[in-house]
Amino acid sequence: MRTLIYQRGVGLMRLGFLKAGYGPLSGSRSLSSDAMNKFQALEVKEAAPFVYQVSLNRPEKRNALNKTMWHEIGAVFEELAHDEDCRAIVLTGNGPMFTAGIDLNDLTSLASVVTSDDDVAKKAKVLYKTIRDYQIPFNRLEECSKPVIAAVHNACVGGGVDLITAADIRICTQDTYFQVKEVDVGLAADVGTLQRLPKVLGNQSLVRELCFTARKFPSDEAKHAGFVSQVYPDKETMLNEALSLAKEIAEKSPVAVQGTKSSLIYARDHSVEDGLEQIARWNMTMLQSKDLMTSAMAMMTKQKDPPTFSKL
Numbered sequence: 001m002r003t004l005i006y007q008r009g010v011g012l013m014r015l016g017f018l019k020a021g022y023g024p025l026s027g028s029r030s031l032s033s034d035a036m037n038k039f040q041a042l043e044v045k046e047a048a049p050f051v052y053q054v055s056l057n058r059p060e061k062r063n064a065l066n067k068t069m070w071h072e073i074g075a076v077f078e079e080l081a082h083d084e085d086c087r088a089i090v091l092t093g094n095g096p097m098f099t100a101g102i103d104l105n106d107l108t109s110l111a112s113v114v115t116s117d118d119d120v121a122k123k124a125k126v127l128y129k130t131i132r133d134y135q136i137p138f139n140r141l142e143e144c145s146k147p148v149i150a151a152v153h154n155a156c157v158g159g160g161v162d163l164i165t166a167a168d169i170r171i172c173t174q175d176t177y178f179q180v181k182e183v184d185v186g187l188a189a190d191v192g193t194l195q196r197l198p199k200v201l202g203n204q205s206l207v208r209e210l211c212f213t214a215r216k217f218p219s220d221e222a223k224h225a226g227f228v229s230q231v232y233p234d235k236e237t238m239l240n241e242a243l244s245l246a247k248e249i250a251e252k253s254p255v256a257v258q259g260t261k262s263s264l265i266y267a268r269d270h271s272v273e274d275g276l277e278q279i280a281r282w283n284m285t286m287l288q289s290k291d292l293m294t295s296a297m298a299m300m301t302k303q304k305d306p307p308t309f310s311k312l
């Protein structure tokens with residue numbers, strides 16, 4: 001098992017979920033494999049060289065996203081972004097399903113803000129900060145420089161859809177359904193689905209239908225619509241394929257892969273001209289990396305084994 005560079009605290013404190021063992025550190029330190037397993041609601045392991053597997057791990061509660069899990073998602077993707085022994089990540093769920101969405105106990109606890117005697121302006125300010133803080137962990141996933149493959153089985157509900165729309169690649173099992181469930185609990189989705197799903201699908205009519213009705217979006221339809229790129233018969237097959245895809249990515253130049261992720265996200269949110277300017281500026285530095293020559297030599301010499309790249 002490799003180690004993670006471990007800088008926790010800021011994100012955890014933001015939502016007020018700071019717990020023993022998650023305190024802010026003055027500098028950085030290595031996280032041993034034991035420490036990696038101190039996540040309470042996630043299981044994090046190095047599944048193959050340069051490949052990490054992050055599993056939602058509250059199977060008895062259908063991986064409902066409680067505050068701890070929400071926070072740990074932000075923390076782990078921030079850490080893996082800076083871990084040079086990580087080049088690709090598989091995100092999956094332990095137990096019967098991927099996730100049942102936000103922990104409804106946490107959602108109802110928000111009601112205490114609404115029903116307090118505080119002035120409406122103060123309550124609005126508190127709710128604004130709460131929602132913005134809930135958005136941060138999923139942004140961390142999207143911002144993580146390493147490609148994230150969401151491998152989904154059985155059900156992905158509410159906040160789970162917000163979570164995986166921030167991933168780079170989505171795959172699922174045949175028995176999976178996705179559900180933008182928020183309207184059924186009386187709210188407009190506010191942690192990413194309404195912003196990212198239209199960009200993932202491209203079909204505005206389908207996006208609106210799914211978001212207005214909260215109907216189940218089954219795997220075959222999700223594949224047809226381009227929401228997932230592959231559907232597998234069962235979880236074991238899917239996980240094997242997810243890890244094999246992650247290994248394939250991890251064998252490429254990290255300079256090339258991380259630059260590609262960064263540019264694709266930039267291009268999604270900017271004009272073609274702005275994107276061309278961004279990649280020119282990026283590559284004016286990155287083309288000077290040894291990875292270019294290493295990859296070119298491996299191709300030209302028809303090298304069988306993948307080339308070895310410096311850590312990044």
Ligand SMILES: CCC/C=C/C=C/C(=O)SCCNC(=O)CCNC(=O)[C@H](O)C(C)(C)COP(=O)(O)OP(=O)(O)OC[C@H]1O[C@@H](n2cnc3c(N)ncnc32)[C@H](O)[C@@H]1OP(=O)(O)O
Pocket residue numbers: 060061062064065096099100101102103104105130131134155157158159160181182185190191
């Ligand atoms: C600012 C906030 C931003 C975020 C917003 C996010 C919004 C959302 O995510 S909306 C969606 C919320 N989720 C739901 O409405 C789903 C609720 N759950 C279910 O409908 C079913 O549990 C499900 C169909 C997913 C699975 O059914 P199954 O028969 O397989 O399991 P159950 O017997 O129902 O549940 C087993 C235990 O898990 C607990 N549980 C399930 N979902 C949640 C949840 N979302 N929150 C908390 N706990 C959950 C359930 O209570 C059972 O626990 P126990 O009784 O202790 O065994």
